[in-house]
Amino acid sequence: MQDTEQTNEWVNWIEEAVDKDYFKFYEYNQFNNIQHIGTGGFGKVYRANWKKSEKQFALKSFFSLDNVTVKEIVRELKIQREVDFHDNIIRCYGITKLETGIIDRRYL
Numbered sequence: 001m002q003d004t005e006q007t008n009e010w011v012n013w014i015e016e017a018v019d020k021d022y023f024k025f026y027e028y029n030q031f032n033n034i035q036h037i038g039t040g041g042f043g044k045v046y047r048a049n050w051k052k053s054e055k056q057f058a059l060k061s062f063f064s065l066d067n068v069t070v071k072e073i074v075r076e077l078k079i080q081r082e083v084d085f086h087d088n089i090i091r092c093y094g095i096t097k098l099e100t101g102i103i104d105r106r107y108l
């Protein structure tokens with residue numbers, strides 16, 4: 001399967017999961033004070049405030065939504081589900097989408 005087809009398939013999967021409320025969806029424009037804090041193997045990480053509150057989120061972006069990246073996301077979410085009782089384990093609050101053009105969408 002071609003890369004674009006694969007990406008579209010994952011994007012559909014994400015959008016269906018959001019529709020079914022498997023993930024909470026956050027509007028990207030409700031984040032502010034977005035600052036780059038780190039870079040990992042799969043993408044950049046930003047710190048952001050939500051809705052002008054004091055609450056800070058880490059926004060993880062992905063260089064590309066290819067098979068390897070999506071498998072890593074699923075792997076991290078599964079591990080998190082196993083150990084989410086520990087205070088030192090951060091949890092995944094949900095997903096947001098950055099639209100930079102009609103067809104250019106990025107999920108964070």
Ligand SMILES: Nc1ncnc2c1ncn2[C@@H]1O[C@H](COP(=O)(O)OP(=O)(O)OP(=O)(O)O)[C@@H](O)[C@H]1O
Nearest residue numbers: 037038039040041042043044045046057058060090
């Ligand atoms: N929840 C967070 N709070 C604060 N900083 C974070 C958070 N998540 C990531 N970071 C910062 O962003 C960097 C990259 O994080 P990321 O999770 O993408 O990659 P990694 O776990 O360091 O490496 P890899 O991508 O190889 O798994 C981290 O090293 C850290 O500095």
